[in-house]
Amino acid sequence: MTLEILGIAVLWLFLFFYVIVGSIDFGAGFFNAYSAFTNKQHILTNIIQRYLSPVWEVTNVFFVFFFVGMIGFFPLTAYYYGTTLLVPASLALILLSIRGSYYAFATYGAKINHRGYIYMYGLSGLLLPASLSPVLAMSEGGFINMVNDSPQLDYWALFTSPLTWSIVVLSLTAVLYISAVFLTWYANKAGDEKATDLMRKYALVWAGPAIITATGIIFELRTHNAEHFARIMDLWWLFGISSLLFLGTVFLIWKRRKYGLAFILLVGQFFTAFFAYGISHYPYLLYPHLTIYDSFTNETMAISLIIAFVAGLGLLLPSLYLLFRLFLFDKDYVKGKSDYHA
Amino acid sequence: MGFEDTALLSRILTLMTLSFHILYATIGVGVPLMIMIAQWVGIKKKDDHYILMARRWARGFVITVAVGVVTGTIIGLQLSLLWPNFMQVAGNVIALPLFLETFAFFFEAIFLGIYLYTWDRFEDQRKHLLLLIPVALGAAASSVFITIVNAFMNAPQGFEMLNGQLINVQPLLAIFNPAMPTKVAHVVATAFMTCAFLLASIAALRILSGSKHVYHKKALYLMMKLGLVFSIATAIIGDFSGKYLAEYQPEKLAAAEWHFETEANAGLVMFGVLDGEEVKYAIRVPYALSILAHGTPGEEVTGLNELAENDVPIPPLWIHYLFDTMVTIGMSLAALSFVYVVAAWRGWSFIQAKWFRFLLLLGGPLALVAIEAGWWFTEVGRQPWILRGFMTTQEAATTSGNVDLMIILFGGLYIILGIGTIVVLTRMYRRNPVEQELAQRQEQKGGEQE
Numbered sequence: 031m032t033l034e035i036l037g038i039a040v041l042w043l044f045l046f047f048y049v050i051v052g053s054i055d056f057g058a059g060f061f062n063a064y065s066a067f068t069n070k071q072h073i074l075t076n077i078i079q080r081y082l083s084p085v086w087e088v089t090n091v092f093f094v095f096f097f098v099g100m101i102g103f104f105p106l107t108a109y110y111y112g113t114t115l116l117v118p119a120s121l122a123l124i125l126l127s128i129r130g131s132y133y134a135f136a137t138y139g140a141k142i143n144h145r146g147y148i149y150m151y152g153l154s155g156l157l158l159p160a161s162l163s164p165v166l167a168m169s170e171g172g173f174i175n176m177v178n179d180s181p182q183l184d185y186w187a188l189f190t191s192p193l194t195w196s197i198v199v200l201s202l203t204a205v206l207y208i209s210a211v212f213l214t215w216y217a218n219k220a221g222d223e224k225a226t227d228l229m230r231k232y233a234l235v236w237a238g239p240a241i242i243t244a245t246g247i248i249f250e251l252r253t254h255n256a257e258h259f260a261r262i263m264d265l266w267w268l269f270g271i272s273s274l275l276f277l278g279t280v281f282l283i284w285k286r287r288k289y290g291l292a293f294i295l296l297v298g299q300f301f302t303a304f305f306a307y308g309i310s311h312y313p314y315l316l317y318p319h320l321t322i323y324d325s326f327t328n329e330t331m332a333i334s335l336i337i338a339f340v341a342g343l344g345l346l347l348p349s350l351y352l353l354f355r356l357f358l359f360d361k362d363y364v365k366g367k368s369d370y371h372a
Numbered sequence: 373m374g375f376e377d378t379a380l381l382s383r384i385l386t387l388m389t390l391s392f393h394i395l396y397a398t399i400g401v402g403v404p405l406m407i408m409i410a411q412w413v414g415i416k417k418k419d420d421h422y423i424l425m426a427r428r429w430a431r432g433f434v435i436t437v438a439v440g441v442v443t444g445t446i447i448g449l450q451l452s453l454l455w456p457n458f459m460q461v462a463g464n465v466i467a468l469p470l471f472l473e474t475f476a477f478f479f480e481a482i483f484l485g486i487y488l489y490t491w492d493r494f495e496d497q498r499k500h501l502l503l504l505i506p507v508a509l510g511a512a513a514s515s516v517f518i519t520i521v522n523a524f525m526n527a528p529q530g531f532e533m534l535n536g537q538l539i540n541v542q543p544l545l546a547i548f549n550p551a552m553p554t555k556v557a558h559v560v561a562t563a564f565m566t567c568a569f570l571l572a573s574i575a576a577l578r579i580l581s582g583s584k585h586v587y588h589k590k591a592l593y594l595m596m597k598l599g600l601v602f603s604i605a606t607a608i609i610g611d612f613s614g615k616y617l618a619e620y621q622p623e624k625l626a627a628a629e630w631h632f633e634t635e636a637n638a639g640l641v642m643f644g645v646l647d648g649e650e651v652k653y654a655i656r657v658p659y660a661l662s663i664l665a666h667g668t669p670g671e672e673v674t675g676l677n678e679l680a681e682n683d684v685p686i687p688p689l690w691i692h693y694l695f696d697t698m699v700t701i702g703m704s705l706a707a708l709s710f711v712y713v714v715a716a717w718r719g720w721s722f723i724q725a726k727w728f729r730f731l732l733l734l735g736g737p738l739a740l741v742a743i744e745a746g747w748w749f750t751e752v753g754r755q756p757w758i759l760r761g762f763m764t765t766q767e768a769a770t771t772s773g774n775v776d777l778m779i780i781l782f783g784g785l786y787i788i789l790g791i792g793t794i795v796v797l798t799r800m801y802r803r804n805p806v807e808q809e810l811a812q813r814q815e816q817k818g819g820e821q822e
Contacts, residue, residue, distance in 0.1 A: 083489075084485035084486070084488065084489050085485055087437075087438070087441050087481035087484065087485065088478065088481045088482055088485065090441055090445060090481075091474060091477050091478045091481055093445070094444075094445055094448055094474050094477065095474045095478070097448065097449060097452070098448060098467075098470050098471055098473070098474050099471060099474070101452060101459055101462070101463040101467060101470070102463055102467030102468070102470060102471045103467075104463075105459070105460045105461070105462075105463025105464045105467070106460060108452045108456045108457075108459035108460045108463055109456045109457065109460045111452070112452035112453050112454075112455075112456030112459060112770065113456045113770050113771060113772055114772070115453060116453045116454075116770060116772040116774055116775070116778065117772075117774050117777075117778075119449055119453055120450075120453065120778050120781060120782070123445065123446045123449060123450075123782075124781060124782075124785055126442060126445060126446075127442045127443075127446070127785055127789065130438050130439065130441055130442035130445075131438070131439065131442065131788075131789060131792060133438050134434075134435045134438030134439055134442075134792075134793075134796070135435070135792050135796045180771040327463060327464050327467065328464060328538065328541045330541050330542065330543060331464060331465070331467055331468065331541055331543050334468050334543045334544070335467060335468060335471055338468060338471055338472055338475070339471070342472070342475035342478075345475065345479060346475065346478055346479070346482075349478070349479060349482045349483065349506070350482065352482070352486065353482045353485060353486060356486055356489070356490070357485070357489070363489075
């Protein structure tokens with residue numbers, strides 16, 4: 031394995047973690063707002079307080095890790111994506127701020143539970159993936175042109191492309207689906223039957239749209255980027271495994287059985303699809319301007335980053351284990367029997 | 373929009389983000405240590421007041437941290453969005469500390485979540501205190517790593533430029549650049565110092581607004597002692613920073629001091645007005661600049677005219693006021709805490725007078741002003757360079773034409789976040805004053821004993 035591939039694999043893995051933990055966070059906010067809207071509030075509020083409040087900062091670090099690591103391993107991406115992403119990334123940052131400030135002001139602080147705030151928090155959970163996911167469409171090429179030697183984003187082409195919109199819709203359905211499956215499990219663990227039923231319903235509702243939009247993108251790619259499409263077809267078996275895992279999750283949720291296993295299958299489904307997509311994207315970071323090879327950092331830096339990564343992981347994994355043991359796997363805590371907040 | 377415009381606009385937006393973020397970042401680095409010390413004192417002395425102090429500070433802290441996480445994410449991404457050409461070079465040479473910073477941040481975020489949600493979960497308070505150590509370490513480590521990057525911008529090394537290509541990159545050499553020791557020490561020490569004065573301010577405010585509870589006096593005394601320790605440390609480090617500047621960035625020191633002619637026995641110019649090259653209405657401390665720069669009064673300090681003759685770009689001269697603001701506030705706070713601690717020890721009563729408590733109240737906000745002045749000084753003092761000697765700020769900026777819009781957007785965001793923080797913090801503490809919480813705790817304890 032070359033250093034380039036090792037670097038991109040590490041970053042892609044952390045982006046995958048962010049997609050999963052971020053989706054749970056974004057979707058939960060939306061479901062919470064939706065139940066407030068339909069006056070079924072407080073069903074989800076507790077769960078959000080108990081799980082999301084302690085871990086949202088950690089979720090956020092996965093995102094920071096991804097873009098800082100990207101600049102570290104592939105510095106040339108700063109030039110191409112940094113210049114072109116000013117507007118979409120700034121919007122994403124504003125949305126991220128709304129979410130962060132909701133935790134700060136509404137759940138930790140003086141408990142400002144104004145409805146408007148709950149709606150903003152919920153809505154930002156949908157707008158955030160919608161503002162981040164077009165980057166994937168941009169990476170497929172055709173939207174970034176070189177004007178006077180500097181990259182420019184063609185907004186018109188981006189916003190009128192069916193590919194962009196299918197990716198945006200996929201990100202929304204995936205967020206809602208991932209979040210609903212996780213929360214079904216969490217609510218069930220918490221012994222909250224009402225919330226479990228509600229989330230199970232949402233999980234089943236969003237399963238179909240999620241798989242349909244995911245398939246839709248592959249067909250969009252056929253016309254947009256034939257080279258990439260061909261490489262995806264070579265990896266059909268990975269997408270096949272992913273589909274089987276999807277069916278497994280839906281089956282278990284439908285039968286009200288083993289919600290924990292259902293969530294693990296879901297993670298497997300997204301993992302195989304996410305990596306199959308990533309592998310088929312190889313070697314391009316940005317079609318056709320940038321590959322992982324011509325944007326790679328120097329060898330000394332790459333090696334020192336990898337050493338730092340391994341050392342950091344040595345600290346990170348036990349800490350994450352401790353965090354999840356306390357907030358995810360501790361029955362008393364999850365059930366809300368004990369409140370130890372400062 | 374022209375090339376020059378985007379550089380200026382990018383500078384304005386970066387200035388806004390950093391000026392806002394640094395307030396939260398400073399609190400984020402310093403307050404965990406204060407919480408730790410308070411909780412430790414509480415355990416040692418078996419004094420519930422200090423334990424409650426730690427707990428109440430932790431509650432406020434989590435709010436500032438949340439906003440700090442948000443603004444930190446913003447500046448992290450804005451660096452690439454606004455300065456893509458710089459980040460491309462930085463990625464190649466100084467990415468290691470940036471990368472390590474995310475790990476420190478991970479570590480801090482994880483244990484902060486655990487610490488906050490495990491109050492009273494342990495029989496033994498000491499176990500709970502242990503959870504705070506990684507928070508304090510992670511926070512301090514974050515500031516160390518990120519300051520290393522800033523130090524590198526001032527004294528870049530560990531690479532060579534050949535025909536626009538970076539060769540012979542040595543990440544460790546880049547990290548251990550000459551600016552690094554003084555800068556890192558200065559940032560960490562001033563964060564501790566600022567937080568001590570900030571928390572002392574809050575205690576002074578409660579006392580001034582009529583609370584007679586001994587809790588506030590304990591908080592005030594503890595924080596003034598720490599404030600004294602860290603302001604002395606800051607002064608010593610400041611002296612070393614002066615020597616670093618004289619050696620490696622003489623133009624910054626000379627501009628800060630309006631020092632035009634290279635000369636020995638150079639005096640320190642405080643405040644004043646510049647009329648051509650003539651300094652008017654200034655306070656002069658004889659020999660002090662030579663001592664700051666080299667340790668002895670007889671040494672020569674390089675002046676602006678000599679530097680200009682050697683084609684060294686000179687930073688804007690108004691940084692003099694920023695430098696003076698920072699130093700004056702730092703010195704005044706050191707003096708204030710010294711007087712307070714001595715007077716408290718000797719039992720002098722003037723420190724309980726209203727006017728003196730008013731000075732204590734001013735301490736925290738002034739410390740924050742000094743932090744802002746210090747960062748503005750070091751950033752403007754590096755101009756026109758973003759990477760001293762290698763890349764100018766102009767060359768580094770984005771070519772994207774929408775920066776002006778982003779300034780409005782983020783400006784609005786920072787105003788809302790700033791107001792939100794103040795409103796939420798005051799509301800939270802006002803609804804649950806110390807007296808009330810102490811009474812509740814007494815009741816609970818009484819109930820348990822029965």
